Amino acid sequence: MPTSPPTALNLYLTGAHHQLWHEADAFAAEHVAPRVPRMEASPQKVERRTAQLMAQRGWFGVTIPTQYGGMAAGHVAKTILIHRTGVVSAAAAAQLQAGHIPIGAVQHWGNPEQKMRWLPQAAAGTLLLSIAVTEPQAGGHIGGIQTEAEADGGWWVITGSKVHIGNSHLAGLHVVIARTAPNDVPASQALTAFLVEHDRKGLSVDRHRPGLGMHGFTAGLLRLNRVRVPHANVLGDVGQGLFIAQSSSILYGRPNLTAVSLGIHEALVETTAQWLSGRPRYDGHLSDLPILRDRLGAMQARLQNALVLAYHAVHLLDRREPCDSHLIGAKHTGHELAAASARDAMELHGARALDGDYPLQRLFRDIxxxxxxxxxxxxxxxxxxxxxxxxxxxxxxxxxxxxxxxTHPDPTAA
Ligand SMILES: Cc1cc2nc3c(=O)[nH]c(=O)nc-3n(C[C@H](O)[C@H](O)[C@H](O)COP(=O)(O)OP(=O)(O)OC[C@H]3O[C@@H](n4cnc5c(N)ncnc54)[C@H](O)[C@@H]3O)c2cc1C
Known part of the structure; x- marks a missing residue:
């Protein structure tokens, strides 16, 4: 149900943010909540409609400048959309978060032609993007990337594979990080980012394989078999791929994931409070027992901390303050706090926690x-x-x- 932002966020939210908060809650209640049971019941399916509906509302353009048709509403606004959607469905919030990281890359590193070509489509919701960095062997070690791009006249020929790529099955454009120099060249000069359209010959996406949770969200495997892209599709300069991956991950990926974990965290606390206050015991309910109240209190304390961490970090970003370590710390601690609350929630529910038709096991898997x-x-x-x-x-x-x-005229102005 639609909510109002907690007063703890008054420092960070403008009137426009309040409006967006209400819009996101209403959207999640009307369009996302009814789809969650279906997404859970069909983990082998990719949920396309939620992404499409969010795209049609212009939500993928929330940080895109108005000259490209975006909202230019900044990072607090983006956090609101992901957080509020995430309370209802972490999978839908993950679609939103994953789409924003490559948009950030194009926004900050694209040349005028690239921005003019791709950002209006992203803002209008007719194009979703993905960012493809992770590889089966390299994992989180970006310097270990083995996907290669070879120059061939005015073209680049890209070969390799990328795993766990958010929105892999929905994206019309992939930002692919590939090696353009030998292994002995430092990663800070050896990698390059390419804009690769989904229908380029040689590009394929493996069938969606359901995982532990986040049902409906797709993070699949991209194969590039001698995919040819023109030089005009190089994002940034040749050799800047590491910086493009790093900056997008810090400025967009970290706060986006913080917002997803915050949404799950809020749902964990709500679900547990409802459960404890509704479950009869002795002359009252479980919520009357001091030892259980103590654990619920600890969950609430964690949630409040996670909330402020998340919004404080993106507020700094909107104010153009140096805040990398706050973005990193919010992602790190936001997840830790939510994961601790997930364990409390599971234990406080007893056997009910394990029922497939009860939302708690979904939240526990999604976190x-x-x-x-x-x-x-x-x-x-x-x-x-x-x-x-x-x-x-x-x-x-x-x-x-x-x-x-x-892109942000004055994010603190009402
Ligand atoms: C939901 C989801 C969405 C994702 N979306 C994307 C996406 O859109 N694009 C994309 O490119 N990738 C994406 N990823 C992949 C994600 O970025 C990787 O999972 C992450 O970088 C870690 O890589 P890995 O899973 O291969 O683990 P590994 O790198 O193999 O690490 C395994 C473990 O070893 C630890 N470890 C590894 N190296 C070190 C070290 N040097 N020091 C200390 N500890 C170390 C890690 O912390 C981890 O605990 C996504 C993953 C998920 C789950």
Whole structure:
């Protein structure tokens, strides 16, 4: 049901944000909630309609400048859309989050022609994008990428495979990171980003395979077998692929995943509070027992912390403050807090937690999906330790958010 933003967010939200919050809640209740049982019952199917409906509302254009038809509403607005959708369906929120990372890449690294060609389609909702970085062997080690792109006249020929690619089956355009220099060249110069249309000869996507959770969301395997793209499809400069992957992951991937885990977290607390207050015990309900109230209180404390972490980080980003470590920390801690609450929720439900027709087991499965993408816990802590030691090399929020200042006239204005 539609809700109002908690007062803890008053510092971060404008009137326009409040409106978006209500719109997102209403949309999720009307269009997403009724689809969840079907998505859960058919894990082998890719849910297309939710993505299509979100696209038609212009939600993939929330950070895109108005000159390309976007809302230019910024990162707090994007977080609202993902968070509120995620309370109802983490899978639908994952579709939204995954589509925004490559849009960020095109927005910040595309040349004028590329932006003019692709961003209006993304903003209008007629084109979904994916970002394809992860490989079967390299995993989170971007420097280990083996997908190769060879120059051939005015063309590049790309060969390799990419796994766990969010929206793989829905995207009309993939941002593919490939190796354009030998293995002994440092990753900071050896990788390049390419815009690869889904219907290029030699590009295929393996059949969707259902996983543990996030039913309806697709994160599949892309195969590139001598796919030819013109030089005009190079995003950024040749050799900038590592930076494009890193900056998109930090500025878009981290906060997006934070918002997904926040949505799941909120649903966990709501479900548990309802359960405890509705389950009879002795002369009252389980919610009357101090020991159980104590655990619910701990869940609520975690949720409140996760909420402020999430919105504070993107507020800084909208204000063009240097905030990489806040974006990283919010993703890291947001997941940790939600995963701890998921365990409490499961235990507080007793055997009911395990019933297939009860939402809790879905939430418990879905929260596992916010650990690996946009940097696992280990990778976040490696980067946070660098921040603690003053060893951070590049502050992406400072570099790119400032560059994109024209997209956000004044995010703090009502
Ligand atoms: C829902 C979802 C959506 C995704 N969407 C995308 C997408 O759109 N595009 C895309 O390219 N990828 C995507 N991914 C893939 C995601 O980015 C990878 O799962 C992630 O980078 C980790 O890689 P891996 O799973 O191969 O694990 P591995 O890299 O094999 O790591 C396995 C374990 O070892 C640890 N580890 C590995 N190396 C180190 C190290 N040097 N130091 C300390 N610990 C280490 C990791 O933290 C992890 O715990 C998605 C994944 C999921 C689950």
């Amino acid at each position: 596992q999906y916010t650990y690996p993408p946009a940097g696992t816990g280990e990778f976040q802590r490696i980067q946070l330790a660098k921040a603690a030691l003053g060893e951070t090399e590049i502050e992406w929020s400072e570099r790119l958010a400032a560059e994109a200042a024209w």
